[in-house]
Amino acid sequence: MDKVFKALSDATRRRLLDRLHENNGQTLSELCDGLAMSRQAITQHLGLLEAANLVSTTRRGREKLHYLNPVPLHEIQERWIDKFERPRLRALSALKRKAEHAMSAKPQFVYTTYIEATPDKVWEALTDPGMTAAYWGHSNVSDWQPGSAWEHRRTDGSGIADVVGTVVEAVPAERLVITWASPGEDRPNGPSTVTFDLKPLGDTVVRLTVTHENLRDEAEHRQAAGGWTAVLSNLKTYLETGKPLSSPLWS
The missing domain is CATH 3.30.530.20 (START domain)
Incomplete structure (x- = not known):
């Protein structure tokens, strides 16, 4: 669990997870697109995410595809959030989705x-x-x-x-x-x-x-x-x- 919290502490790594959440199964080149960072820096961030089991990879020919693994995040949610605040947080989550939908409209x-x-x-x-x-x-x-x-x-x-x-x-x-x-x-x-x-x-x-x-x-x-x-x-x-x-x- 320490590796998970360390991986999530960096804004760039959180952004990489967000991008995989939006479009799972991306190559290194696709993940680098739009980020003002070197491929080497992005590779290091992905290595920390893989070590924390937040990202898994697979090969497609010569390409390496990266996938978001939500299991560690789900374990955090179950351990510290769900059993204490489930009803109230569900209501807040529904309100947040409604507001986001209104903005995206x-x-x-x-x-x-x-x-x-x-x-x-x-x-x-x-x-x-x-x-x-x-x-x-x-x-x-x-x-x-x-x-x-x-x-x-x-x-x-x-x-x-x-x-x-x-x-x-x-x-x-x-x-x-x-x-x-x-x-x-x-x-x-x-x-x-x-x-x-x-x-x-x-x-x-x-x-x-x-x-x-x-x-x-x-x-x-x-x-x-x-x-x-x-x-x-x-x-x-x-x-x-x-x-x-x-x-x-x-x-």
């Missing part, structure tokens, strides 16, 4: 496109002020460090930002997460969040997936869908031909 927009370019070039196109101005009509301005502010500024010389937010996560050429709101906008549930996930497919193609979450309602979802479809189509044309569409779709 908010509309989100997801768009995936395939671009003939390298991940570095797509990343540059998303974060470079000059390139974003060329195909987006606005300049994305930030130092792109987690916690830093970012602005979506007009290119008419006014310096006005139509969208502002914070950089939540930035892994160059892999993943960018930003909050998204109009300046001074009052959003009781907080700003929406935009995630850019870049996945290389071979040497010359990138799968770019954009997820816009925490949208207020269906009207805002329709607005996001129209805007992102136009912007990402123009981005793809710009990177593949060297120039944006002659008539931007949002004109």
